[in-house]
Amino acid sequence: MPKPSGSTQGDATLAPAVVRHRHLLSIDDLTRFEAEALIARAETFIPLVEGRAKKKTDTLRGRTLINLFFENSTRTQSSFELAGKRMGADVVNMSVKSSSVAKGETLMDTAATLNAMAPDLLVVRHGASGAARLLARKVDCSVINAGDGTHEHPTQALLDALTIKRALGRVEGLTVAICGDVLHSRVARSNVRLLSLLGANVRLIAPPTLLPAGVHDWGAEVFTSMKDGLPGADVVMMLRIQLERMQGGFVPSQREFFWFYGLDAEKLALTGRQTLVMHPGPMNRGVEIDSAVADDKAVSLIERQVRMGVALRMAVLEALAAHASNEGVDQ
Amino acid sequence: MTRLFISNARIVDPASRMDAIGGVLIENGFIAEIGAKAKAPAGVETIDASGKTLIPGLVDMRVVIGEPGAEHKETLKSAGRAAAAGGVTTMVVMPDTDPVIDDVSLVDFIKRRGEARAGVRVLPSAALTKHLDGEQMTEIGLLSEAGAVLFSNGSRPIVDSRVLRRALSYSSAFGALIAHRPEDPCLARGGVAHESALAARMGLAGIPAAAEYIFAERDCALAEITGGRLLLDMISAARTLDPIRRAKAAGVKVHASVGIHHLTLNELELNDYRTFAKFSPPLRSEDDRQALIAGLRDGVIDVVVSGHDPRPPEEKRLPFDEAAFGASALETLLPALLSLHHGEDVPLMDLIAAVTSRPAEILGLPQGRLAVGAPADMVLLDLDAPFKFDAETMLSKCKNSPFDGRLMQGRVTRTIVGGATVFSH
Numbered sequence: 001m002p003k004p005s006g007s008t009q010g011d012a013t014l015a016p017a018v019v020r021h022r023h024l025l026s027i028d029d030l031t032r033f034e035a036e037a038l039i040a041r042a043e044t045f046i047p048l049v050e051g052r053a054k055k056k057t058d059t060l061r062g063r064t065l066i067n068l069f070f071e072n073s074t075r076t077q078s079s080f081e082l083a084g085k086r087m088g089a090d091v092v093n094m095s096v097k098s099s100s101v102a103k104g105e106t107l108m109d110t111a112a113t114l115n116a117m118a119p120d121l122l123v124v125r126h127g128a129s130g131a132a133r134l135l136a137r138k139v140d141c142s143v144i145n146a147g148d149g150t151h152e153h154p155t156q157a158l159l160d161a162l163t164i165k166r167a168l169g170r171v172e173g174l175t176v177a178i179c180g181d182v183l184h185s186r187v188a189r190s191n192v193r194l195l196s197l198l199g200a201n202v203r204l205i206a207p208p209t210l211l212p213a214g215v216h217d218w219g220a221e222v223f224t225s226m227k228d229g230l231p232g233a234d235v236v237m238m239l240r241i242q243l244e245r246m247q248g249g250f251v252p253s254q255r256e257f258f259w260f261y262g263l264d265a266e267k268l269a270l271t272g273r274q275t276l277v278m279h280p281g282p283m284n285r286g287v288e289i290d291s292a293v294a295d296d297k298a299v300s301l302i303e304r305q306v307r308m309g310v311a312l313r314m315a316v317l318e319a320l321a322a323h324a325s326n327e328g329v330d331q
Numbered sequence: 332m333t334r335l336f337i338s339n340a341r342i343v344d345p346a347s348r349m350d351a352i353g354g355v356l357i358e359n360g361f362i363a364e365i366g367a368k369a370k371a372p373a374g375v376e377t378i379d380a381s382g383k384t385l386i387p388g389l390v391d392m393r394v395v396i397g398e399p400g401a402e403h404k405e406t407l408k409s410a411g412r413a414a415a416a417g418g419v420t421t422m423v424v425m426p427d428t429d430p431v432i433d434d435v436s437l438v439d440f441i442k443r444r445g446e447a448r449a450g451v452r453v454l455p456s457a458a459l460t461k462h463l464d465g466e467q468m469t470e471i472g473l474l475s476e477a478g479a480v481l482f483s484n485g486s487r488p489i490v491d492s493r494v495l496r497r498a499l500s501y502s503s504a505f506g507a508l509i510a511h512r513p514e515d516p517c518l519a520r521g522g523v524a525h526e527s528a529l530a531a532r533m534g535l536a537g538i539p540a541a542a543e544y545i546f547a548e549r550d551c552a553l554a555e556i557t558g559g560r561l562l563l564d565m566i567s568a569a570r571t572l573d574p575i576r577r578a579k580a581a582g583v584k585v586h587a588s589v590g591i592h593h594l595t596l597n598e599l600e601l602n603d604y605r606t607f608a609k610f611s612p613p614l615r616s617e618d619d620r621q622a623l624i625a626g627l628r629d630g631v632i633d634v635v636v637s638g639h640d641p642r643p644p645e646e647k648r649l650p651f652d653e654a655a656f657g658a659s660a661l662e663t664l665l666p667a668l669l670s671l672h673h674g675e676d677v678p679l680m681d682l683i684a685a686v687t688s689r690p691a692e693i694l695g696l697p698q699g700r701l702a703v704g705a706p707a708d709m710v711l712l713d714l715d716a717p718f719k720f721d722a723e724t725m726l727s728k729c730k731n732s733p734f735d736g737r738l739m740q741g742r743v744t745r746t747i748v749g750g751a752t753v754f755s756h
Contacts, residue, residue: 252472
């Protein structure tokens with residue numbers, strides 16, 4: 001049994017969530033129970049991140065968190081940093097410019113170096129799918145995948161689920177449409193897994209060129225037009241599309257993408273109901289989402305996603321720090 | 332209300348498989364009544380079509396026009412007159428003009444210009460890749476909404492398989508039709524004739540049949556993995572039928588068209604280095620031609636096109652190597668097609684289907700059939716009338732026809748578009 005580091009008073013949410021795995025590399029590492037526990041625990045941190053309660057705990061005092069970012073990221077990196085600091089951890093940020101040569105070697109060298117510093121938690125973002133898993137095999141601490149290539153971004157999916165739950169009271173039974181560049185999106189992959197795990201009906205909407213091979217086996221309904229995919233959606237989650245993908249390779253042009261796959265008020269109305277809008281950020285306004293929708297406080301959860309991010313990551317850091325392997329007990 | 336009645340015609344309509352004597356009542360541009368029982372209402376202008384055959388107006392899926400950019404070769408107006416004389420009431424015009432039709436405003440230009448000047452229906456196709464450079468796909472969704480009925484890279488096949496794969500994949504979201512000329516330009520490079528003993532004897536560089544069937548195999552494979560709609564544009568070789576037959580049997584959305592010249596002529600036309608018989612793809616062997624006819628009969632080939640490609644004398648009256656490919660063909664499409672009925676026993680219904688109902692079905696058009704409610708686009712012809720084709724009488728601006736001086740049978744006597752007569756003889 002992992003030793004709870006916070007006080008327990010009967011209510012499960014007052015204790016860290018319990019997870020089986022030492023690392024959080026993929027949503028597949030979580031059971032539904034674990035995911036729900038993390039989300040429930042994160043909810044208890046919300047007053048704290050919203051400034052409605054004392055902003056700090058000391059759960060992670062004496063623990064070292066290293067943020068290792070091979071790709072630029074403003075919000076994810078600062079979110080983990082803030083989450084760590086609010087729990088009293090010592091946070092070190094390392095931004096490593098990805099060199100085009102010998103990436104694997106660089107990653108392994110870095111892993112060895114970091115391991116020598118004996119951190120407790122290592123948050124890693126890397127441009128190559130599987131990089132977080134590779135790192136996890138080489139270090140002695142918990143590794144949290146903060147985005148690896150086009151593979152997964154599990155804490156984003158968890159914070160999205162938390163955001164949905166806070167806004168609509170539940171995830172189970174809701175219809176969530178994920179739209180845009182599914183092919184290149186780690187956010188989409190993590191969200192399809194997690195939201196399905198939590199009992200939501202997940203839909204994917206994208207031009208056929210931006211749907212991965214085998215997507216029909218993901219357990220989500222797949223559509224190639226907004227008109228077909230949006231009716232009945234409770235939540236529309238837009239994905240970021242990189243501008244260079246819209247120069248005739250995957251999509252003919254930006255204006256064509258916006259016309260057929262960009263979310264504006266008119267397309268949002270296709271859902272036929274009150275629908276909430278999400279975006280993992282950063283947004284390309286006028287490309288995948290119209291500002292009028294993104295900034296509409298009545299429907300947009302985009303700002304709220306950022307706030308939920310800190311609370312959710314606190315719950316994840318706490319759970320992994322409390323994992324047996326990090327408490328000096330053999331697994 | 333404008334009304335017209337055509338009586339006593341032999342009505343041949345492939346869509347309904349009708350072949351019977353009867354009448355047609357046209358009201359306000361549409362067919363109001365048709366069949367043996369159709370009667371002329373009192374006071375309606377009536378054309379007695381005794382002895383004539385009435386077929387749907389032809390839908391020609393491959394017409395090259397010089398407008399914009401090469402108006403000296405052909406304009407929408409001159410092509411429209413030629414089309415009307417040839418019984419073609421709908422023409423799909425190719426995007427390889429100058430500028431290339433790769434933008435919404437240009438599709439709109441062709442549509443408006445066609446409506447204003449052509450007399451027959453003009454449907455724009457759009458470029459599949461920007462500037463036809465084979466690298467970046469065009470705005471297939473927006474161009475479809477603007478009225479482009481198919482996407483083609485003209486006579487410039489796409490070498491990069493990934494580009495074609497993505498175009499087929501992307502277009503499937505819009506149900507758009509991709510027309511692609513299957514020809515490996517590397518294998519075909521420098522060639523001017525079908526690669527054969529004859530061409531070798533004549534000292535002409537060959538274009539091997541393999542250049543076509545290799546790309547046809549590839550294109551069918553790409554259509555299969557993407558779910559896109561593919562038209563293999565103007566095939567010419569017997570072996571090209573194999574991948575198409577296989578793909579169709581597997582449920583892949585593949586169609587094939589053949590040019591009228593490849594159905595009716597073979598490489599022997601090159602005798603005397605006649606540049607008017609220089610085509611791309613090249614006229615192939617008699618065995619190939621027979622295989623194409625068989626493919627048309629058994630449905631592997633869906634559509635026959637004119638491949639109309641007007642070339643002025645300065646492009647044709649040159650040494651064979653230097654002469655341009657192509658022929659002016661709107662006016663000879665139907666009589667040449669009918670030669671297969673008169674001379675080679677291909678059922679009339681199958682031949683007419685390949686230029687009316689089948690292209691209309693592939694393009695999703697309401698015309699191409701003679702039925703109540705359909706647009707009144709139709710052709711009256713004297714099916715058996717013999718004549719000697721004189722290229723000088725052609726209405727096209729370019730009179731480069733391989734059929735010049737040839738004896739033909741089957742003459743258009745009246746062409747009707749939307750109820751209005753646009754040609755009569």
